[in-house]
Amino acid sequence: MWGPNQYEWVVMQFATAYAGIILVSVNPAYQSQELEFVLRKVGCKALVFPTQFKTQKYYEILKRVCPELEQSSHGTLKSKKLPDLSVVISLDSKLPGTFSMDDLMQAGDSSHKKELHDIQKTLDSKEPINIQFTSGTTGSPKGATLSHHNIVNNANLIGIRLQIDQGTRCCLPVPLYHCLGSVGGCMVMAVHGSSLVFPSLSFNAKATLQALDHEKCTHVHGTPTMYIDMLGQPDFASYNLSNLQGGVIAGSSVPPEVMKKIIKNMNMREIVVAYGTTENSPVTFMGFPQDNIIQKTETVGCIIPHTEAKIEDPETGEVLPFNRPGELQIRGYCVMLGYWGDPNRTNEVMTDEKWYKTGDIAVLDEYGYCKIVGRCKDMIIRGGENIYPVEIEQFLHTHPKIQEVQVVGVKDERMGEEICASIRVKAGEECTEEEIKAFCKGKIAHFKIPRYIVFVKDFPLTVSGKIQKYKLRERMETHLHL
Template identity: 50%
Template sequence: MEATPSYVHGAHDVPLIGETIGSFLAGVAQRHGSNDALVVPHQQVRWTYAELDERVTRLAAGLLALGLRPGDRVGIWSQNCAEWVLVQFATARAGLVMVNINPAYRRSELEYVLAKVQCAALILAPSFKTSDYLAMVADVVPELAASASGQLQSKALPQLRHVIRLGTDRTPGMWNFDDLFKPTEAQLANLKTVEASNQFDDPVNIQFTSGTTGSPKGATLTHHNILNNGFFIGEAMKLTSRDRLCIPVPLYHCFGMVLGNLACVTHGAAMVFPGESFEPVSVLKTVQAERCTGLHGVPTMFIALLDHPDFGSFDLSTLRTGIMAGSPCPAEVMSRVIERMHLSEITIAYGMTETSPVSFQSSVDDPVPLRVSTIGRVHPHLEVKIVDTDGRIVPRGVKGELLTRGYSVMLGYWGDEERTREAIDAAGWMHTGDLAVIDENGYAAIVGRAKDMVIRGGENIYPREIEEFLYRHPKVLDVQCIGVPDAKYGEELCACIVLRPGAACDEDEIRDFCKGQIAHYKIPRYIRFVSGFPMTVTGKIQKYLLREQVANDLGLVA
């Protein structure tokens, strides 16, 4: 019998949404106007869908009143807050393209992003944590201090005309965000005209992917891309207008604005923000106080919640669902989350910014063993195939690179045709760079990044497999396995381990735990005990940095 090929198609009886985000929000506000839409306790914000929609309309008209035109790029550089959510929906309604700027960016990164996509406006918080945003902007655009609001003429950034700041204080050359909410009748009428001409295939969002090599690339996403992805993410979680989703993940990333905001809005559910950034106690307090039914997070966030000394004093019994994503989800952590946090219907999602982002997701009624060992099945209306290094589809059960095609694939990298062609082939397939396996029932498992695979003397070692095994050790809180240079084998495996608080352990104990359980060549040659890992703001572990650090510490050079 011929082997089944590793090709899956999410045929579905629920059609794709053929609307722009602005018009879809208006429909939700009509159907669920009195429902809580946005709850941000630290800002004393509690808006219904009717109130959110009305504020979005006024801000959209206000942005156009500045002279911005459909297609112009508007940067948002801020921590999680109510204003961020308003900007997300108001730019969409006004036909503008919102550019997400990482809150951790510094001066040169800010200048790069604003120049790359030629932002016409920048909306920013005054500061966040150790970042003084106002000082950095003043450094990048020194002409601002002597400019009238809206009259900026910058030598370095000639397209940038408007800088808009959050908060009540005033800064020379900048508009205040609240000034934009007073449109005239004529400006509101102009917005209606613009809205009527917006198309769902228009770009609505640019997200910079944190490239491990070279400069970040601006993935350009349309209304159709992210509205539909948000809807089907919510469907997989069985979201309804009665749900209340706690969103502690960053808004500037797809996890916050698509898996969080758009999943909620497409179902009339409440978006609940526990703070400006992730902080375990505020999440636990908010879930209890707001009676949240859903909670999103990356694995490290769930670990921090479960291991918080006051965890047991909070009532989390209203929780039902949520998403764990952003990096591979250890089976051990998933099991604890289901058991101790009442998240019986938590799902795993997999994707990448370039695919809006989700292409696989587990279902709330998938058996727990499948939810902890796979990323679920292909999303509705998408195609996925697994290919070998020659681009040929492999049989089910065979490892290869995962490729995605369908409505979710980005328009391309902004202003970068060459890198777009490298990522999306002539047949429309997005090459993810992830190694995966699809079983006979269509469930997929990610086994590593093509470039994370460790090749030790011709043996392929998939770090994910070894990490999953080491998570079973009772003293191991977190672990990452990487390849380091070796003169004899080319590469050797190194396990970097974070121990549980108060635990003592040595290398021999870890090696003894592995002996007889996993193949000898998979037992890490090096074991390092560390306090944490280098991470992106979204909780993705930067293995390339970890590799560099460990190779240096061990005195190993390629």
Template identity: 50%
Template sequence: MTTPLTASYACGTDREPLITQTLGDFFDAMAARQGEHAALVSRHQGRRLSYAELRREVDTLASAMLRSGLRKGDRVGIWAHNGVEWVLMQLATAKVGIILVNINPAYRTSEVEYALNKVACRALVTMPSFKTSDYLAMLRELAPELDRCAPGELRAARLPELRLVVTLGDAEQPGMLRFADWNARGSADDPAVAEAAAALDAHEPINIQFTSGTTGFPKGATLTHNNILNNGYFIGEAMKLTAADRLCIPVPLYHCFGMVLGNLACFTHGATIVYPNDAFDPLATLQAVQDEACTGLHGVPTMFIAMLDHPRFKAFDLSTLRTGIMAGSPCPTEVMKRVVRDMHLSEITIAYGMTETAPVSCQSSTDTPLEKRVSTVGRVQPHLEVKIIDPQTGDVVPRGSPGELCTRGYSVMHGYWGDADKTREVIDAEGWMHTGDLATMDAEGYVNIVGRIKDMVIRGGENVYPREIEEFLYRHPQVQDVQVVGVPDAKYGEELCAWIIPKPGAAPTEDDIRDFCKGQIAHYKIPRYIRFVQSFPMTITGKVQKFKIREAMKQELGLRDAETA
């Protein structure tokens, strides 16, 4: 039996009260206090906005949304990389109670169709294309009716709830509205915006982010003003952010890392956001840090590695850097040490969480000893509780013993959109979110993630759930059975491997499988390793032993597990 002092349980401080305002009200108050201070720099767009200027643009867009017939509780998707429009959407939807739905830019036709229909999106803001992704072509495949309807009057058989498509491009598109033209409908002084804002409650949903699960289908983690605003604030507190800080954000905004650990950490402290590019580019990021005198830098380990190993790394002056966050996947100790030594990030922190907890539940701080920063994910955040339990009994384990990490408090999501059963599977009757991650807690309360109960693979900061990929590959006409696992990878942390049993008489090739995936699922979900087998390792009771598949692949490829922290 464990005592309170030896049990793997910790409760965060409550010295500072939680923010009770809505995101819109909080942002307005910040803009009123420091209107002339720089709020946002989007280097690839050549745009710079003060807090006062950003507020006017937010109010104008919020007005345009209301004048387009959108109302509190409606879902509006954004399918785009980082830029001014993304943050305008984040703040404008929050101001009038519209729920922003983050669509991963890597999604392809089947994935975006599922996401839009799952939460019944009324409108979608999308970039026209990016590299090899043609977003407008994908939308026309799903909704050919766009070519013969007026903007805002879409009636599509495959997207029955979608009415309005807004493009971030300059060219006019049949059935779509340009963002600039949509925005022009609004007014920064529209009294309807203030009226809508006054009717909101901080505990109402404001954001949906898709996260996959063992069912193979993405679930819409639904987050409130209270969830993400407070989480952003306490994340910034751990970094000791002030209005004097300038945070470089190369991580994607469609993910909590960008929109909460980045945008909201800044907005809650009056700091300046710097977007170096629409998507991550190591050279553009280094240039932005130098030119904008950034004091903070966020990234997943692979981003920091790409910058450290860039041939021109030593040509940049990074001496203004102080803090930031490394998160998204296990943080290798040696990479952390190089970041501290070579990038001047002496106060960089490590954060741990999941989308369902808005997302951060544990974080190191700027004064956490280096050995703890490279070997743990820090301690519990304020106003939250964490415990580590025996997955079989539910009992709290002694400190130092592994078990499932659970968290409780303001950050736990509203629920999975339209899926009460799945919500109950992860949030118990006492309000504890069961993360599925295996962890230990030391005598000082520092938490270390040691593995995963769930089957999740983390590839370069992206959470990939094998069951989702298996369900997709089952559709291939030559596939009888398939198992997907993660195998260690020096660059991405983990890579995907698919073991496939072909149908009798079939002889698919690796190229057949990859061609089947292209354009239908995100590129990072396409297995790097594909093997055709006659059977899977099984238990006596007929369960597939995935760990044996993983071990066999490690042996074949001469791999070792990536170093984790």
């Protein structure tokens, strides 16, 4: 499934699960290179997308990877680069080589019902049902593979913690290709019988506020950036948010001031912070609606039932006592089956005892509340999107004028972090910021294109010659007056 938040996304999510088909969630901003990688990685047999969204022309991007599409009759695609792909479904119009969504809806008859019932008898809750791609530190995304058991139980426990019921009307501006949307939104709706409201195809602060007002929403799920943008609307005071009670804020760390503003100005006294990773289906820690302001602003909440957490010294592997920082590890029903077709990378993050290493530095207290204090690696979280510097560095290294490049996250009031690329150009070359941005456009997803490009002569190094990213980050923030 490749595209923005549409009704058909949800239909596909449940239809595939019913039929035992694995749904692969593809980021709607992916360009042809990224698309080809993920489709090949999992051997995708079918691809569903709208013709276009904003500047993304999905059919055109796919044609770059498989030019055979235009000449093939629907359902019989034979592509050199994507040998497994045979079915292409367009959501909104009939294009050469594709089925339309209408074709698909009308193709079912009573014989298929029986076939479906027979298939359902063979399904097992521990089987894979969803592959969620997360950016990879080695430059290629990893497909976190989740089972029915992972997703349904996580959704059930999220709903219980949020005290959701059939009277709940939840607004969902977060993307469905992320776990927060598909599990915390759609699956919670299915398990607890609440209503879901989609304000727009992709996040739009004004549309979200309008939906909260017109649809009398009681809850909303979003990232800190989304809430900051809603609060920052010039006509914010004109919306009636009196029905709002609570919801979830997740995806990156929440500045305490933002949390206080949300509670006061958006009437969300029961808002909770949620923490997790795609690999954990996703939620492992979550606040209670009645938590006090310190718990809401200084922690990521309390551990979810049926989940174990421990803090380990990343150097020695010893389990640390309460209130001592170390690497957070998780074990339980929520841990993914593994990265699809990647046993080596799965083993890097999973121990023999089935503990999942989050890569986050955290502190646990004796009540089960958790505080995230940093990250083992230098992942950038920009507006809730996880971005790995190595991926961007490897791409920028393909520019003919670049000698060396280092990418770091620098602080940003709205997005939490922004991407900054420090570049050393080759001797005798001249290069501009515009040139680098133009080089990125259309080749990597828009959210991975660096906001800041700084040309440097050298990088801060350790004695052994390794780049000190934390020093580089400080240097860049000073240089950019952040």
